[in-house]
Amino acid sequence: MAQCLCLRSLLTPCGTRSLGMHLRIQSCLDGTKIYKWQHRQVGTCPTLCTDSKSPAASKVTVHFINQDGVRNSVTATEGESLLDVVVNKNLDISGFGACEGTLACSTCHLIFEEDIHERLDPVMDEEVDMLDLAYGLTKTSRLGCQIVVQPWMEGMTVHVPKGIKDQRELAGSKKTQ
């Protein structure tokens, strides 16, 4: 049975005109994932929806360490993507999720602990394509919009890469991308 969720727009006011597509993730109980593209409805505010037949979604504590090293602990809901969590919990990360979860940017780049990273669902080519353009890429980096919160992630810590600060060091050396 699939639990479907729709990514929520970065804009909280409903009725705002939206453009483009958003990525709808279907996460089946057998662990497989289906990624579907959908036209964002004009004038609607896509909300978190769960299949009414699915069991109640667990709450999972996730710790975010922001670019200043400040820790912010939030209670996420099983089935949300980490981009959803950042948006829903109003976490202040500059420029996070610019493309709104459509694998067209790398601004939701997050760094995971090694043991967590190993257990994450395998990365798709399309995600690696974008990750390869991310600032401060590490071996345990993933895009937050592709990581769906699961109960086994309880208590995990994710780091926001210091992308902006690094850029001054890289000025002049990064010509493209």
Next chain:
Amino acid sequence: MRPATKASLFSVIKVLRASCRYNVGCTYGSGFSAGHRSFSSPPASPTKVCVVGGGPAGFYTAQSLLKGSPHIQVDIYERLPVPFGLVRFGVAPDHPEVKNVINTFTQTAQHKRCHFLGNVHVGKDITIQELMQAYHAVVLSYGAEGNRTMGVSGEGLPGVYSAKDFVGWYNGLPCNKELQPDLSHETAVILGQGNVALDVARILLSPLDLLKKTDITQNALETLAASKVQRVLMVGRRGPLQVACTIKELREMVNMPYTAPDMLPADFQHVAQALADLPRPRKRLTELIMKTLNEDHRGRQGVKRWGFRFFRSPLEVLPSADGSRASGIRLAVNKLEGVGDAVTAVPTSEVDEIACGMIISSIGYKSLPIDPAVPFDFKRAIVPNNMGRVEETTGLYCSGWVKRGPTGVIATTMNDSFDTARTILQDLESGAINVSVSRPGSSEVVPLLEKRGVRTVSFADWEKINAEETKQGTAVGKPREKLLDVREMLAVAWT
């Protein structure tokens, strides 16, 4: 950036760490930015900042400034009646998800301390000096409206276009609406192998069924429907290991239905052995190109072809027999010298020619000077600056392509704009910008413009244009049908 809501945990931490009180009704200006120390007392009147250019750089700079201080008001001036710059006119029509950033820009424009003023040609309707008198700080974010030229004879022949103009044409940039590119010949050659070159190739070869559901202009759609172009070659002066495009765009080309790759295996000597030592992004990109070599498409009929040609630099555009248009391109064959990223192309005595009816030079956009009062580095085609502070000019800043050069994706510009905003916020705090003197901002500029016969377009006015375009688009199954004429835009804006 978000409307007034309950304070997030972050803001609670920051407010406790900061020593002063801000207007906690709004999440803006609660001292979120890294290392931001609070003002000991707020300035007597608002700090007015002017941003020149309503594209990604302008909007991201404004967003960051508004967030960084509750005392800043930002006015964004834009030459066209419509905002968003290259997000509207540069991003390919079949990449709608890249345009999602417009939602963020819309929020910024609708912020109570931000105003969008379209239809103002800075440098012509008003000078930079006049803006600097009216505002505490002026930020140049006007991007790159020119393009690099090949500098070869025949470049002016019909059939030769800059990628900037071609992209502007299919994206509805008003000044390119009369381009009428000639798509009646079988082969098109694109000089350049960056993402813009790939966009052009993809639009030239995309099945119409895919394009007709996008916001590509109707004019372009009809021209492409009649296109006879069957083969698109992207020419680069160096080799496969130096190709400038990124993998997502290349993958789209590889996966394009009804097409087949057309590469020269000889171009790929020495590449296989270099693979192992490459960093992952370059390795994956190169592997994908090489995958196309191993597939045999020679026997396939009825497919359009696309490919790279390496080690070639343009020498001359060859005219047709009657001299009326381009019919081919003569190219120098290069060899590579140097190692690593510093590899350069050096011409040999060998030349090559490709017969073609269309040549598109995709070798780079280029910024132009906006005003004689602003220093300009003609060699690098940027405004000379140090971390966004324009040289020799206190109170003047820059962000985006005009600051760093015309490369990078939207996220690159976003980070750069945040950097410039941080510089401005530091200067406000240190007193490098004197905010003790109040400045009139748009209350001085708008009457001045009106006296000169210039009426501005507000963001609400743009939303009327937006509604009209969306309405026209919906009627034909597209997200929008762009208005192509500035007068038409203004007529709708001011109804």
